[in-house]
Amino acid sequence: MTVISSTTDAERLTLDLVAEFEASPARVWDVWEDPRKLERWWGPPGWPATYTRHDFEVGGQARYYMTSPEGERHYGWLRFDLIDGPRRCEFANGLAVADGEPAPGVEPAGGVIEIEATASGTRMLVQTRFLDLAQMELMLGMGMQEGFAMALGQVDALLREAVPPERATA
Amino acid sequence: MLIYNQMVVDLFSSDAFSEVDADRVFHALADSTRRDILARAILREQSVSALARHYEISLTAVQKHVSVLERAALVTKNRSGREQLVIANPEMLRRANTLLKAFEQLWLDRARQIAEILAEEGEPR
Numbered sequence: 390m391t392v393i394s395s396t397t398d399a400e401r402l403t404l405d406l407v408a409e410f411e412a413s414p415a416r417v418w419d420v421w422e423d424p425r426k427l428e429r430w431w432g433p434p435g436w437p438a439t440y441t442r443h444d445f446e447v448g449g450q451a452r453y454y455m456t457s458p459e460g461e462r463h464y465g466w467l468r469f470d471l472i473d474g475p476r477r478c479e480f481a482n483g484l485a486v487a488d489g490e491p492a493p494g495v496e497p498a499g500g501v502i503e504i505e506a507t508a509s510g511t512r513m514l515v516q517t518r519f520l521d522l523a524q525m526e527l528m529l530g531m532g533m534q535e536g537f538a539m540a541l542g543q544v545d546a547l548l549r550e551a552v553p554p555e556r557a558t559a
Numbered sequence: 560m561l562i563y564n565q566m567v568v569d570l571f572s573s574d575a576f577s578e579v580d581a582d583r584v585f586h587a588l589a590d591s592t593r594r595d596i597l598a599r600a601i602l603r604e605q606s607v608s609a610l611a612r613h614y615e616i617s618l619t620a621v622q623k624h625v626s627v628l629e630r631a632a633l634v635t636k637n638r639s640g641r642e643q644l645v646i647a648n649p650e651m652l653r654r655a656n657t658l659l660k661a662f663e664q665l666w667l668d669r670a671r672q673i674a675e676i677l678a679e680e681g682e683p684r
Binding site for chain 1 (some may be wrong): 598612658659660663665667
């Protein structure tokens with residue numbers, strides 16, 4: 390695998406990732422379509438994903454959770470707005486609450502997948518679009534109570550143990 | 560997730576917060592409505608009345624929440640005519656890049672994991 394480019398735009402809040410794989414477009418498409426494959430790569434390292442639903446069709450939705458190294462489940466959902474296999478897919482990705490259903494009042498991030506054949510394999514573009522920083526923080530876990538409490542605990546410890554000596558003047 | 564915790568530590572250990580009583584920050588963030596107000600003020604400067612439209616509580620109650628956030632130095636208030644505009648501490652705005660970098664790392668990891676699955680299948684193209 391080669392990552393051709395990775396572009397972040399802080400004003401538009403987008404992330405574009407282009408990667409090339411030594412496999413056919415059909416096989417690259419399959420890692421999205423087959424939930425047993427999807428759950429092997431969706432979670433970050435150490436956070437395995439489990440898909441309890443994966444209706445990979447236009448208007449279809451998916452439900453999943455990622456399990457933290459401490460065993461806590463973090464729930465999410467996908468909605469497939471456009472599917473044109475094995476070339477293009479547009480989807481929404483949002484946070485879910487403990488029953489797996491979309492968290493009320495939290496807008497999903499947008500995603501576009503583009504897959505095309507190259508001379509040596511397949512190029513895949515994934516674009517992610519966020520609405521605002523608050524949404525990004527929620528997606529990274531800030532909105533979750535456990536995460537928040539954990540973070541505050543860390544900050545608390547930090548402030549108690551390591552009071553900086555002399556604050557540098559800005 | 561883990562990255563997120565580091566970011567929060569970075570934020571709170573930054574100069575912008577070092578003069579503020581930590582208890583005020585913790586108190587301010589302990590309330591879900593205030594966290595939501597803060598999240599909205601990160602996005603853009605907006606009036607107290609615009610913020611209040613998102614909640615089923617009185618304008619006065621929202622003003623009180625904003626004051627708690629202001630005393631914790633999480634937001635600043637600027638007067639514009641008859642309106643009071645609320646915006647998050649500028650320190651917050653620098654986080655856009657940090658957050659995008661966190662998602663970039665997530666997708667780099669995902670691409671690598673996809674490549675591993677494809678290599679494992681190992682069937683001829």
